[in-house]
Amino acid sequence: MITSPVRLGALVPLSPPGWVEAxxxxxxxxxxGVRDANDAGGIGGRPVELIVRDTAADPRRAADAMDExxxxxxxAIAGEYHSVVARTAASRAEALGLPFVCSSxxxxxxxxxxxxxxxxxxxxxxxGWRIYGDFLLDAGHRRIAVATQPSVYWASGTxxxxxxxxxxxxxxxxxxxxxxxxxxxxxxxxxxxxxxxLLLLVGHPEPAVPIVEAVRRDPRLGGVLVGAPAGQPxxxxxxxxxxxxxxxxxxLRYLPExxxxxxxxxEAALRERLAEAPSFVAFEGYDAVAVLAALATxxxxxxxxxxxxxxxxxxxxxxxxxxxxxxxxxFSRVPGITVWQWAWAPVHVAERDPARPxxxxxRHAG
Numbered sequence: 205m206i207t208s209p210v211r212l213g214a215l216v217p218l219s220p221p222g223w224v225e226a227x228x229x230x231x232x233x234x235x236x237g238v239r240d241a242n243d244a245g246g247i248g249g250r251p252v253e254l255i256v257r258d259t260a261a262d263p264r265r266a267a268d269a270m271d272e273x274x275x276x277x278x279x280a281i282a283g284e285y286h287s288v289v290a291r292t293a294a295s296r297a298e299a300l301g302l303p304f305v306c307s308s309x310x311x312x313x314x315x316x317x318x319x320x321x322x323x324x325x326x327x328x329x330x331x332g333w334r335i336y337g338d339f340l341l342d343a344g345h346r347r348i349a350v351a352t353q354p355s356v357y358w359a360s361g362t363x364x365x366x367x368x369x370x371x372x373x374x375x376x377x378x379x380x381x382x383x384x385x386x387x388x389x390x391x392x393x394x395x396x397x398x399x400x401x402l403l404l405l406v407g408h409p410e411p412a413v414p415i416v417e418a419v420r421r422d423p424r425l426g427g428v429l430v431g432a433p434a435g436q437p438x439x440x441x442x443x444x445x446x447x448x449x450x451x452x453x454x455x456l457r458y459l460p461e462x463x464x465x466x467x468x469x470x471e472a473a474l475r476e477r478l479a480e481a482p483s484f485v486a487f488e489g490y491d492a493v494a495v496l497a498a499l500a501t502x503x504x505x506x507x508x509x510x511x512x513x514x515x516x517x518x519x520x521x522x523x524x525x526x527x528x529x530x531x532x533x534x535f536s537r538v539p540g541i542t543v544w545q546w547a548w549a550p551v552h553v554a555e556r557d558p559a560r561p562x563x564x565x566x567r568h569a570g
Contacts, residue, residue, distance in 0.1 A: 209253035210246070210500055210511045212238070212493065213273035213281035213302075215266055215293055222261035223408065225439045226285045226485050230308060231256065232477045233489025234283060236470065240490075241497040248504040250511070252497065259284060263292035270296035279500055279511050280304065282492035285485060287311035287329075287357045294322045294543065303499060303517050306543070307492040308485055311357055315542045320518035323495070323535050323544035325488055325528075329357075330364050330540070332456050332551050335570035336433040337368035339454065339553040340401060342568065345429060346374040349399035351381050351390060351406055351415055358405040361433065365403070381411050387418035391425060401429040404453075408436040413445060420449050431455065440480045443561040451558040454567050458484045460530055460550040461566055467529040481562075491528040498526045518544075 214234050217227035238254045246252055255276060257269035266289045273281055280303035284290040290309030297304035298315060304322045306314060310329040315322060340348060348365065352358050366376040377397045384390040394402055402419060404412045412432065419425050432455045436442060442450040463471060470490055474482035500510035502520055514520060521544040526533040535544040551570035557563045 207250050208511065209251045211253045211255055211276065211278045212496055213269075213276075213278040214254055214256045215259050215269055215281065215284040215289070216256055217261045217285050217289070218256075218258040219260045222259060223285060225441055226308075226483070227258075229439070229474075229478065229483045229486040230283060230285055230489040232474055232482070233307075233470075233486040233491075234493055236473055236477065237490040237493025237497070241493060247497065247500045247510045252493075252500075254493075259286070259289050259293075261286045261289055263289050266290075266293045267296050270300060270302070274300045274302055277511070278302070279513055280496045282496055283307050283489065284309055287314075288355070290314060294319065297321045301515070302513050303496070305492045305495050307488040311360060312541060317542060318537075319543045323521050323546075324541075325491055325495070325533065325546050325549060326458060327548045327551055328538070328541050328545065329360055331548055332458075332570070333361055333364040333433055334368050335551050335568070336431075336454075336456055336553055337365050338570075339568035340431075341369065341372055341374065343429070345401040346372065347377070347397070347399045348374065348401045348403060349377045349379055349394050349397050350403045351379050351411075353381055353406045353411075357434075361405055381406055381415070387411065387414045388422075390415060391418050391422045394419070394428065395422070395424040400427065401431060404430065404432045404436065405434065409441070412436055413449075416445070416449055416453065420447075429454070435484075437556055438483045438485070438564075440562075443556055445561075448558060448561050451556040451561040454553050454555045457552055457554040457564070458530070458549045459487065459552070461552065461569065463529065464531075466527060470529045487529045491526075491530065491533060494528055495524065495526050495533055498524050 241252045259266040282305045285308045287309040294314040306324040435455045437453045437455045504510040521535040538545045553568035
């Protein structure tokens with residue numbers, strides 16, 4: 205007997221200008237989650253099928269992909285790494301009446317109005333970046349420079365840091381990278397600013413890597429901490445910067461200090477798929493599928509069709525308790541957040557060890 209599958213959609217940045225490395229890790233987690241769901245019997249004996257669409261970090265492509273996935277009859281959608289793209293996807297999910305589990309994007313306002321269709325795994329930016337602000341304060345940094353590019357996401361992060369540091373006598377100096385002819389010119393402005401830390405609120409690898417290289421070779425800036433709260437150093441390519449230049453750059457990481465049994469098993473399987481250490485983004489992908497499988501199983505248990513979006517999804521989100529790789533996922537309403545939110549995934553500040561850039565060490569626990 206042929207059993208029709210329960211189809212899930214996936215939004216992933218797999219081509220430039222999207223961050224392809226992040227997309228590759230996200231996809232590995234999503235695919236592994238589907239494999240494990242099917243190995244466990246699928247949804248009421250029906251297999252889970254993943255239909256993947258590349259967003260290339262383009263909101264318009266994401267909107268088109270959401271519409272196409274709806275026409276293909278998916279029961280729900282997971283994924284997306286880039287916040288501005290996830291925001292468009294969340295809006296389309298609301299319009300289409302499709303459950304959407306945002307795996308990785310952190311921008312606080314994913315929807316303009318409170319959403320019944322959208323749930324998020326990643327911590328909201330205001331939560332994670334305040335933890336990063338605490339790390340800076342504990343390390344004695346009060347005057348912070350930020351190298352920025354025009355973006356709602358970077359502007360939001362700058363505002364969060366400024367508001368968090370101000371009550372402690374701290375301040376933020378903005379250095380718009382578009383205003384400098386070369387990274388060395390930015391270094392001149394950084395030296396004049398009196399800042400003791402520079403945060404990279406810019407794209408990777410350009411212009412983040414050239415900025416790091418310029419700061420590291422400038423003798424005036426030897427005592428300046430270089431940080432990347434958005435998590436660029438999480439990925440293996442960062443460990444390969446010349447002369448260990450990718451080490452000692454603190455970033456936000458959404459993993460516990462120690463994984464439990466499920467996390468360790470998934471980590472080993474992801475390492476085999478990726479041929480490198482999995483990032484927290486890969487775990488987010490796996491957990492997103494686990495949540496959607498639990499959602500579909502809940503629908504099936506009520507005698508409804510798990511291959512169709514449930515009309516009462518807003519009543520289901522808060523009832524779920526899903527064993528994830530990083531803890532038990534439960535969704536709730538959080539003040540200031542318009543989507544159903546896991547409050548919170550584990551957060552810590554980590555960096556690549558200068559003695560061994562292939563190894564990550566924890567600097568501050570959230």
